[in-house]
Amino acid sequence: MKKLLLFLCLLAHTGLSQSTQIDSLKRELVLLDKNPSGYARDTLRYQTLKAVMRAYSDVNVDSSMHYNTLMIGLCKGSGLQKELVYAYQYAGYLYQIRGDYHQSIRFHYKALPLAEKLKMHTRIAASHGALAHAYTSLKEYARATKLCKQGLAVLSHYPDAVIQLSILNVLGVIYREQSQLLNALKINQTMYNLAQSKHNVWYEAHGLHAIGLVYKDMGDLPKALDYHKKALVLARKTGSIELEGNILLNTTDLYARQHQWKQALAYCMQAKQMAIQVKNSSIVAEADEKLYKIFKQTSQPDKALEAHERFVFLRDSLSKDKNQQRIETLQAQYDNVQKTNALLAQKNKYQQLAQTRNGLFLGIAATLLLALLLFWNNRRLQAKNVEINQQRALLESARKQLADINRTLEIRVDDRTKDLVKANRELIQKNEEIKGALFKGQTIERKRVALELHDNLSSLLSAVNMSIQAINPQNLSEPEQSVYRNVRQLIQNAYAEVRNISHNILPAELDREGLATTLTTLVGQLNQNSPLQFSLTITGLQERLPVEIEFNVYSIVLELINNTIKHARATTVGISLFRTDTGINLSVIDDGIGMGHNPNKPGIGLQNIQARLDSLGGILTTVLSAEKGTRILIKIPIETVRFNGD
Template structure:
């Protein structure tokens, strides 16, 4: 309590010192007013008004606002544009302190074009920063963030550490209020370092305050309290009551969040007294609201009610103050118009009485001049009307010609489209004929090769086999008998392989009875006297596929069956072939070990399968599961295209 009284006594002594300084500035204003009229007198008055306005800001905001309005009125004279920019910006700052953000925006938008016109880049950046401050208070963060970026872009070309600190302060608040606490902490630490380096004590205190605020949002209360206390110490050095009040309120709120009601109450009372001394109704209202919550939590309903009543009274007063100010502004504008109108009437009456003849003469001359001007203007209008009418006629003619050209162009486009459609149909038919002829040629060549293998090479192997039968093995030595048996076995294997190759090049069942019968016959042969049993399943193959597709499917399935027999070491395998609306789906599964040693490197068989699939536009997927064998899934598209009612297999 003693510390609190000591702080209040220091504040009161500071107030007396500030009042003495203000009285001296008022005397300077009076002296400046006694100077001869001219730019020098107006400049001295503006300087004195500016100094008084700034001196009052931490003593009495209402008085600061009064001298600010006087400075605006005085600096609207020619040659005083620099003071006018400053006065507009300071008005925006005062309204910001009062919590009237819309009025703050209004004045800063008055200052901004003037600063840009006079190429005062730091003032331009300052207005952008204060506008961002006001929009942040209105929670319009997108606008505020864009204005901050514009202000910092100006300062990169024209540096000013004070204005940069102001904008960084706003940018940190934007990040904090949007919950982007890491970015807020980074920006506020940058603000603090800049202010400390440039010895900007106010912003150094505000940087510490902002860092503490972020730590408070992060729930790191010890760090937050430490930064708040450092900020409070620096704020008292600057004498800034609004900053001090804001810091005191934050410390009080921090203690309230920890339910340390005694400390929270002490700092809240101190914030209230600080705001009351300078007439800062906005912070005083926040302090009463905080007091209401503290008293309510500590079981003091009477004090809580009193604090709430004061809060409501100040809140309504602030709202009424904004409304009254707007009414006063409108009233002043109206009075100004009325006075101007009355002055004009008096001047007209005076001129009418003193110089009636001269006015009449000038009036006649003006009437004649206006009549001549009207006559000349009428002739010009008639000429323009004629020109417009001619242009309208030309436009109608041009539009008609353009319409005819469009019709002709449309008919040409239709004709060309029909020609292209017909050419495309013809091209598709030719492609189908070429594909059919190519497949027919391949089929004929396969037949020829199969017949050559069967008739010539098979006959030759049969003759060799018959010839070797005439050799009596009993006349041979033991080693020669071994060679004889080996050659006989090889000839029999070669004969079987030639028969299989000639059969597989073009199976008779495939050409005559189709894919289903051919594969069924193949599987039936494979399942005879073999430990590896194959199962076969068809779906959607009630009608035969195109001959080329059937042959490729048969060849692919045959290759996959050979892979299972050679490498899988399986006891069972399944083959599934399904016809869908988009193509043919093939699946070959086994319960063995898959490709065995060829898991990584594909063999010739699978390479042949992939080559066939590339020509058909198909795809292959191989899946190996531990203990469940290999599954190979293949899709071969059989797309159809429709053109002018004709359906083509693509």
């Protein structure tokens, strides 16, 4: 209910005074039609039609176009050539508003030669500017640029500041949309300087706004923001709600790009509140769209959803209302035409009665002539029917041939599809074989490296240790004995480290016993040698997993345990491994200090884990506790859909 009330408020017209003015002008038109025809009546009727047309342009474009059509007809019938130029140009303006740029171009090209014939130089320049505007909307920038320069050339001899400002505005848009930003900046600065010299506050504000848009495209957001704020001050003096609203919304966008969400929200709310006060629903809709993005970025999902619902609801409602207005306008025009036709029919009825008697004599002669024509046409129709039947038979034969071709083509397409499906399955199978061979090669290489470490480097360290033991520490001085003890300790540490590395590269127990037994042994060893207390829960792993998954899961658990020991400052660590219908779920939970304020910047260990998960198609989720500790959740699929459900 609240949404409906908001919608009704926003769709209300800008005021009853405009409707009253239009109704008054329409009554004047009815009174003028009763006056004797002549130049005076036509001139007054033109002025009244012009006033109604302009009044409707802010309320109902379809009605404005209807009265523009009446004005064009009046100018043509009464020989009002100069007025016809204006009527054509206004028609082009109305089509530009509706987005029908080709029709806009057509009417401006009607106005241009007539203005040239009458030597209406400012109207010529205005047509050039309007055509450039339409071609810019169609992205035909070369033609639009040429038209702008032609219009400015005319104005260099016959100045008109307002038309010159409008052409400079179009030219600035052309350069900016083509990313010729330096040219756009120069043109917009010229437009601003001219508006300032002519005290045209609207174009002053618009010029500053356009300069700010160019700096935004250049990436200089602070400077763009400065120009937008200056433009906003001037726009508020003009009373133009549309201009002020656009500047506020663009300022909102600048703050959003700089992630200054508080300022972006403030300007966006200004635009929306201002638009609601004057019932400008288009600005309200755009503001709600931007509010949705702001609330989404500031982690306010409820407000973001509410703003998005308002935006979608208002957008759809405006579209529906606009279509309804057009239908009602067309219906009213149709009713007027029907009434006019009824009056004409009544008038013609009396004239026809007077002519009926004379028409009877002509009717008899015409009937005889018609009978002859019917007989002749009947003979021709029979011949045509024969020809049509022949053509129909040919057409039916062609249809059958086409149907046969279509069936053949469908069979070929089905065969080709089956071949592609088979090839795709073979390719998937080959990829799996390659993947298995790659992992097998990696396993062999890991075994070789582990054996090299264990057999060679461990033997070497044992030999060094034996050589060191041959030294009698009693013959050494006190400092030398300290060095001797340190060296022996370092050798023992190195030997232990080499054994751990060779074991972790490819634990023999993992190959023999499987993941569950290996992890149980690992946790038991950790609880003997580490001040941390580890707990392990394994569910549903009665059967062995694929060897690739077992090795990677073991490596991931080992990496997470090392990270916890080195960085977490925890006292307890819980490890849980759960077998599901489609894969396995792994969680590692500790009560340590957590991952700090930048969990999105993982270290080398987490990067290695992510690389392993990418190869398995798994996902990793980090959950930070509100109090302390870290929870790592990992999901790895095992059964996957290969192709078309096979």
